[in-house]
Amino acid sequence: MARKLIVACGSGVATSTTVAEKIKSKFDEDGIDYPVEAVDYKSILQELPSASIYVYIAKPDDEVLEEAEKLGVSVYAGVPFLTGMGVDTIYEGIINDTRK
Amino acid sequence: MYKQSLTYIYKVEHKNFELKQNEGGITKMKQMFQPELIDLHITVQNEEELFELIAKRLQQTGYVNSGYLEGIKSREQVFPTGLITEYLNIALPHSDTDYIERPFIYIARTTKPIKVKQMGDNQEMEVRDLFFLGIKEPTKQVGLLQELMILFQNEAFVEELKAISENEQLFNLFMKQWEEVKNG
Numbered sequence: 001m002a003r004k005l006i007v008a009c010g011s012g013v014a015t016s017t018t019v020a021e022k023i024k025s026k027f028d029e030d031g032i033d034y035p036v037e038a039v040d041y042k043s044i045l046q047e048l049p050s051a052s053i054y055v056y057i058a059k060p061d062d063e064v065l066e067e068a069e070k071l072g073v074s075v076y077a078g079v080p081f082l083t084g085m086g087v088d089t090i091y092e093g094i095i096n097d098t099r100k
Numbered sequence: 101m102y103k104q105s106l107t108y109i110y111k112v113e114h115k116n117f118e119l120k121q122n123e124g125g126i127t128k129m130k131q132m133f134q135p136e137l138i139d140l141h142i143t144v145q146n147e148e149e150l151f152e153l154i155a156k157r158l159q160q161t162g163y164v165n166s167g168y169l170e171g172i173k174s175r176e177q178v179f180p181t182g183l184i185t186e187y188l189n190i191a192l193p194h195s196d197t198d199y200i201e202r203p204f205i206y207i208a209r210t211t212k213p214i215k216v217k218q219m220g221d222n223q224e225m226e227v228r229d230l231f232f233l234g235i236k237e238p239t240k241q242v243g244l245l246q247e248l249m250i251l252f253q254n255e256a257f258v259e260e261l262k263a264i265s266e267n268e269q270l271f272n273l274f275m276k277q278w279e280e281v282k283n284g
Contacts, residue, residue: 010179014194014235015219018245041179058179059222079220082245083185084253 002050005034005094007078008041009057016040016057019081023055026091027098034098048073053097055081125243126282132205132234132244133274136161138267140209147214148173151193154206154232163204163234164195171195172232180217182225185249187258189225191216192245194233203241204234207270229261247281 005023009016016038024036039047041058048054048067055078060068068075074097080087144150155169172195181192213226231248235241251257257277264270 010175014192014233014238014242014245015181017238017242018249021242021246057220059220077220079183079218082219082249083183084249085184085186 002052003035004051005036005053005055005098006039006047006051007036007055007057008039008044008047008060009078010041015082016078019055019057019078022081023091023094030095032095032098052100053094055094057082125240126247126278128203128240129244129247130275130278132203132241133207133271134204135268135271137163137204138207138270140207140265140267140270141211142208143211144214147176147216150208150210150214150230151176154208158204158206158232158234163202163206164199165201168195168199171199176216180219180222182216182218182227183252184218184225185252185258187255188229188252188262189227190252191227191230192219192233192248193230194235197236197238200234200236202234203236204232205244206232206234208232247278251277 007016007020007023009019020036020038027034027036041056041060044054044060044064045067048064048071051073053076054060054068054073055076057078060075065075074093076090076094080090142150142153144153151169151172155164155172158164159166159168172193175195176193181194183190183192208230210228210230213228215224216227216230217223218225233245235244257273260273261270264273
């Protein structure tokens with residue numbers, strides 16, 4: 001099983017990097033050693049097989065979601081890491097997944 | 101004992117380094133804000149009209165090239181940037197780096213709410229405050245979005261931002277804010 005968290009936005013320009021940094025610093029604070037990477041949504045299908053957790057900024061289409069399910073990759077919304085709204089629940093889920 | 105002090109020195113040095121880096125980042129970020137890149141009184145019918153207006157202004161002042169308008173329009177369609185934050189609805193339209201000549205942030209407030217789509221789920225939402233991000237070097241300018249999002253979660257700041265109706269005042273508010281961030 002791959003062990004990597006990926007964050008994907010439209011171009012990897014701004015939002016995915018910001019959310020990836022945010023998750024990295026939360027991991028650091030909580031002493032979680034887990035690889036985090038910002039990726040481009042356009043290459044998401046190639047990225048999924050090497051990931052265990054997929055945090056989306058760009059809305060994933062059905063094909064991507066099906067692929068994630070097939071590969072057993074957990075999927076989480078990334079926008080709460082930007083707005084701060086509802087972030088605790090999502091982060092808790094992510095932490096549980098890092099322990100799998 | 102000796103080892104410990106070395107580690108300590110390393111930590112202090114490292115912290116200083118981080119602070120310096122942070123300071124450089126904030127100075128760069130501050131430069132992206134300009135009084136002439138703020139307009140709090142824009143009357144447009146919709147997102148498209150707003151994009152056309154802002155793109156024209158940015159191109160005339162040399163911040164973007166001729167591909168920018170198409171760049172934000174097409175990107176926003178596929179990857180919208182509306183965000184519902186706790187105290188304010190915002191949108192952060194941005195294009196690929198190819199269309200950016202000089203990094204900037206353009207702050208636009210429309211007189212009437214316009215419809216945009218939300219980042220993440222593409223649901224329709226209304227917004228009046230739009231922050232156009234001109235990101236040329238993603239690794240260097242990633243701090244900008246981070247700092248902005250921290251600000252939008254700060255109720256006092258957002259209340260102040262909402263109450264301001266003069267462009268210059270808003271510019272000063274951001275400058276004051278970055279000084280505070282810099283000085284911790």
